[in-house]
Amino acid sequence: MTNSLLDRLHRLAAVWGPPGREHKVAEALQEMIKPHVDEVRTDPFGNLIAVRRGRPGARRVMLAAHMDTVGAIALNVSDKGLIHLGAVGDFKAHNAIGQRVVWGSGAVGVLQHEQVGDPKEIDIKKLWCDIGSSSREDALAHVRLGDMCTLVGELQQMGEAIVGPGLDNRAGCAVLVELAEHLTETDHEVIFAFTSQGEVGPRGAGTAAFGAAPDMAFVVDVAAAGDVPGRPRVDVKLGQGPALKLKDGNYIAHHGLSELVRHVANEHQVLLQTEIVAGPGGHTDAQVVSVAGQGVATAVLDIPARYRGTAGEMVSMRDLHATADLVIKLLRSDLSY
Amino acid sequence: MLLERLSNACGVSGQEDEVRALIKQEMAPYADEMWSDALGNLVVRKGDGPVKVMLDAHMDEVGFCVGAVTDEGYIKLKKVGGLDDRVLPGREVWLTNRRIPGVLGAKAWHLCSPEERTRSIPFAEMYVDLGCRNRQEVAALGIELGDPVYFATEFEHFSDRVVKGKAFDDRAGCAVLAAILQQYSYPGITLYGVFSTQEEIGLRGARVAAYNLDPDIAVALEGTGSANAAGVDPFDTITNMGEGPAISLIDASGIPSLRLFEELVRLAKTRELRHQHRRLTAGGTDAGGIALQRNGIPACTVSVPCRYIHTNAALLNLDDLNGAITLVHHFLQSVEKGDFRP
Numbered sequence: 023m024t025n026s027l028l029d030r031l032h033r034l035a036a037v038w039g040p041p042g043r044e045h046k047v048a049e050a051l052q053e054m055i056k057p058h059v060d061e062v063r064t065d066p067f068g069n070l071i072a073v074r075r076g077r078p079g080a081r082r083v084m085l086a087a088h089m090d091t092v093g094a095i096a097l098n099v100s101d102k103g104l105i106h107l108g109a110v111g112d113f114k115a116h117n118a119i120g121q122r123v124v125w126g127s128g129a130v131g132v133l134q135h136e137q138v139g140d141p142k143e144i145d146i147k148k149l150w151c152d153i154g155s156s157s158r159e160d161a162l163a164h165v166r167l168g169d170m171c172t173l174v175g176e177l178q179q180m181g182e183a184i185v186g187p188g189l190d191n192r193a194g195c196a197v198l199v200e201l202a203e204h205l206t207e208t209d210h211e212v213i214f215a216f217t218s219q220g221e222v223g224p225r226g227a228g229t230a231a232f233g234a235a236p237d238m239a240f241v242v243d244v245a246a247a248g249d250v251p252g253r254p255r256v257d258v259k260l261g262q263g264p265a266l267k268l269k270d271g272n273y274i275a276h277h278g279l280s281e282l283v284r285h286v287a288n289e290h291q292v293l294l295q296t297e298i299v300a301g302p303g304g305h306t307d308a309q310v311v312s313v314a315g316q317g318v319a320t321a322v323l324d325i326p327a328r329y330r331g332t333a334g335e336m337v338s339m340r341d342l343h344a345t346a347d348l349v350i351k352l353l354r355s356d357l358s359y
Numbered sequence: 360m361l362l363e364r365l366s367n368a369c370g371v372s373g374q375e376d377e378v379r380a381l382i383k384q385e386m387a388p389y390a391d392e393m394w395s396d397a398l399g400n401l402v403v404r405k406g407d408g409p410v411k412v413m414l415d416a417h418m419d420e421v422g423f424c425v426g427a428v429t430d431e432g433y434i435k436l437k438k439v440g441g442l443d444d445r446v447l448p449g450r451e452v453w454l455t456n457r458r459i460p461g462v463l464g465a466k467a468w469h470l471c472s473p474e475e476r477t478r479s480i481p482f483a484e485m486y487v488d489l490g491c492r493n494r495q496e497v498a499a500l501g502i503e504l505g506d507p508v509y510f511a512t513e514f515e516h517f518s519d520r521v522v523k524g525k526a527f528d529d530r531a532g533c534a535v536l537a538a539i540l541q542q543y544s545y546p547g548i549t550l551y552g553v554f555s556t557q558e559e560i561g562l563r564g565a566r567v568a569a570y571n572l573d574p575d576i577a578v579a580l581e582g583t584g585s586a587n588a589a590g591v592d593p594f595d596t597i598t599n600m601g602e603g604p605a606i607s608l609i610d611a612s613g614i615p616s617l618r619l620f621e622e623l624v625r626l627a628k629t630r631e632l633r634h635q636h637r638r639l640t641a642g643g644t645d646a647g648g649i650a651l652q653r654n655g656i657p658a659c660t661v662s663v664p665c666r667y668i669h670t671n672a673a674l675l676n677l678d679d680l681n682g683a684i685t686l687v688h689h690f691l692q693s694v695e696k697g698d699f700r701p
Contacts, residue, residue, distance in 0.1 A: 042614030067655025095609050097638040098594040106594055108640035110609065167636050168608040168620065219614065229655035 027200045027342055030054060031184065034192040035177050038124055040093030040170040041110050041222045044068055047089040051195060051216050058202040059214065068218035069230040074202065076211030081357045084213045084236035084318070085201075085349065086227050086307045087194035087243065088220020091187070092331055093172040094118070094146070096125075096165050103155030105131070105165055107146055111221030115146040117332045123171035129153050129164040131171065173333045182261060182338045189335040190244040191220060193325050193342055197242055201346040201353075208353040220307055228310030231318055238279060238319040238357065240349060241308045244337065245297060245324035255300060258326045261338040263293025264345040267322035270304025273312060276319040278359035283321050283348070286355055292348045293340075297324055319359075323348065361385060362534040362680070363514040366524030369456050371422035371439040371507045372557045375399055377456050378418040382533065382554050389540050400568040403552040406545050410694055410701060413551045413574035413656075414539065414687065415565050415645045416532030416581070417558030420525065421669050423508035425454070428498075432491030434461065436508055438482070440559030445479040446670045451511040452487060454502055460511060461487040510671035520601075520676050527673040529558065531663040532580035535683045543688055547695035555645060562612060562648030569649040569656055575701040576619060576694070577658040578687060579646035582675065583607075583637055585664035594638075598664035601676040603633035604683035607660040609640055612647025616657035622699045623659065626689045633682055637662055657701060661687060 033054075039047035048070040052062050059072040070089070076082070092111035099105050109115075118133045125131065131153040138144060151171060155161035165171075177186035198214055205212065213234045218226030220243070231239060245265055248256025258265045266283050268275045287294035312320040323345055328336040370378035379401050386393060392404040401418070421440030428434055434454070448465040464487070465480045487508065491497045512525035524530075533554060540552045551572050556564030569577060587599035598605040606623050607615055627634040637660070646658040663683050666674040693699040 042609075043617060045617075065654050066657055067650070069655070095640070097608065097640075100594075108609065108638075110614070110640070167638070222614065223651075225651055226655065228651055229653065233654040 025203070027196055027346070028339060030199055031193060031196040031342070032177050034195050035186055035188040038126060038172055039090055040172050041090040041219045042068065043126055043170055044089040044218050047195070048216060051089070051199065054199045055202050055214060065230060065233055067226045067229040069226045070216040071230060071234070072214040074205070074212040077209045080209035080211065081238065082211045082213065082236045083353065083357065084215055084231060084234050084239040084311070085198055086215040086217055086230065086239060086241045086311060087198050088191050088217045088224065088227065088307055089195060090219060090221050091172050091190065092221050093170045095170045096167050099158045099161045101158050103157050103161040105151040105153065105161060107149055107151060109146050110170055112331055114331055115149045116141070116144045118149060118173065121173050121333050122175065123151060124174045125165045125171045126169045127165055175333045182340050183336050184339060185334050185336045187333040187335060189337050190327060190330050193244055193337050194242040197325070197342050197346045201349050204346070205350055205353055210353055210357060212353060217307055224305055224307050224310055227307030228314050231311040231314035235315050236318055239311045240352070241306050241311060241320060241322045242345060243306045243322060243324050244327045244330065246330050247326040247328050250328055258295050258297050258324070260326050260328060260336065261340050262295050262326070263341055264323040264348060265295040265297035265326055267297045267299070267306065267324055270299035270306070271302035272305060272309040275321055276312070279319045279321045282357070282359040283352065286351050287348055290351045292351060293344045294348065361537055362522070362530065363524070365530035365533050366514040366526055369453065369507065369509045370419055371424065371509065372419040372560045374507045375418040375556050379554065382418070382537065385537055386540055396567065396571060398564045398567045399556040400564045401554040402568065402572070403540055405540055405550045405552065406547070407549050408545070408547040408695070410548045411551065411572065411574040412548050412691065412694060413553055413569060413572055413577040413649065414536050415553045415555055415568070415577060415579045415649065416536040417529045417555045417565065417645060418533060419556055419559050420528065420530070421559050422510065425502060425504050425506045425508060427504070428494055428502070430494050432489070432493045432497050434487035434489065434497070434502070436485070436487060441669055443669065444482045447482070448480050448485060450671050453509045453511045454487065454489065455506045459489065459500055459502065461489045464488040512671050517674065520678055521674055522677060523672050523674055525671055525673070527665045527675050528582035528668045531582035531665060531675055531680055534680060535580045535663065535687065538684045539687055539691070543691070545691050545695045548691065550691065558645055562643060562645050565645035566648040566652060569652040573653055574656060577646065577649045577656050578619070578690070579644045579649065579658065579660045580683065580687065581644050581660055581662040582665040582668060582673070583662035584639070584642070584668045585666045588666060597639045598635055598637050598662065600664040600666050600674065601679065602635045604679055604686050605635050605637040605662040605664055607637040607644070607662065610642050610644060610647065610660070611640065612643030613650050613658065615646070615659035619657050619659040622693060623661065623686065623690060626693060627686060630689055632686050632689070634686060
């Protein structure tokens, strides 16, 4: 297997890693990024931190991408051996019906829901996971209470588009590894933070930023595109480059850093879109990174995605390459704003 | 018993002084060092070994504060923490830590329309009746805006195992922590027993304590919900009172550190300690706030199941409380011996 961005995305998307249980993702990423950095470690929260040293006097830049995907946790097991679930992150029952999952123990299962007349009655409390057990004892021998499952499936390519589960945010992780490899020249110290519990909270990015105390941070995440029915207020499209997020309900972009991103994208003719989440919603690592320690100037570059949280999340390889390209161009600039 | 004195003590979030004074007095003979910080957390240090362990139990309880006094001499309340409107009307309350008696009044049943009789009474329509006839009589009692209001509940034994009281969330955790500090010593570790403030309104005290103490690991000790009572689906009981201390699987504020969780389960199984899991994704504990401090602090929660939590009268089983003391004691021994390394 080559080390292309696409190959890495395939490998990373296949790794089990729900919130707080990202150690296998961290292992895979550590192996991938090690040749391109000076130092790799995990911190007490479970973040993977990789540092590429810079020249004295240059900037210290944190690049963050969360490692976890949404999942479900085993809360109860019935006498029939069926596992009943709770959501971990924004795991929606209607996205999960009929889907295959894998548990931390390695057990595989299929999710199914009670028959309901009205789709509004779909609820995670009526969803269960069947791992082929016929008794509570047998099921608990394979999946203990507290274990978590995530959706599984093959990634498939449709032209520039890639479809499969777990692209939020293994796409961001793959982009960070890609740019670590191609970042041949930069004066700045670069701290790659692959963060824990981005889908709940977010949490780990805050402790990572506290530990790194960088001068500035770029968060690479995946955001819902608006080029599908029912999302008229979102202007982000697949294949048009990363989206610079100016605000969501929990974060406002650093003005100077945003202007710098726009300037560098414009100068190098890299595709860039603008994303604004009106109202109270929206979560990225930036909301905790920007307020960590003494505060960190933070910008978010979101990879547009359709059908987030399903087994058929869709991103464009064009956007992944453009995101890596833009961050490399930024790191080759003097990063003054 | 200490749980009785803790339950009868009064302290809503931000007004924990009476509880803190009681604990301070109880802990004084056992502490190597003891201090309060700017948020009012009481820290009891015991031992000075190389591994720093924080055990947290919050002192504050859910209750109310005086929001307004009417011309007619009634008190309108603000809630402090999460309370279920349906269980409030008719309750006896104490105003201020001087325990001035009052009753939570609402419009009488025979005056209600058929529609009003089928709904739960909105909190905005409730008031405290102190027997005063006007604003001046309330003022004469020395009651001021912001004063704390408590459920007027005295601790009692229902049986030799089951006790009733208010504020078991989290005086049960305080009792577990106090017992550990009183009964045991772990010279190999630095144990910080933190009796924290303002948990019920955002895990506030524990965050500050964890930031300042910077422990290697932390365990939050809690009183948690339990619903193994009439008519509840066995999957929805959260925990089962009488079936041992509960090791949390997850909650809304945090996912337990996998290594801490696994060590607690391992100890419970190998030492044959009765235990169970807390099976609810909602709710939060100090462990979630502690975990986010500085570079991150591995944390988890051990709870005593309490029926009717966040009401005037909760129940708990003393075997569960003693089981929590034993489980946490085994864990601290494991850390001290180096069987578990943070």
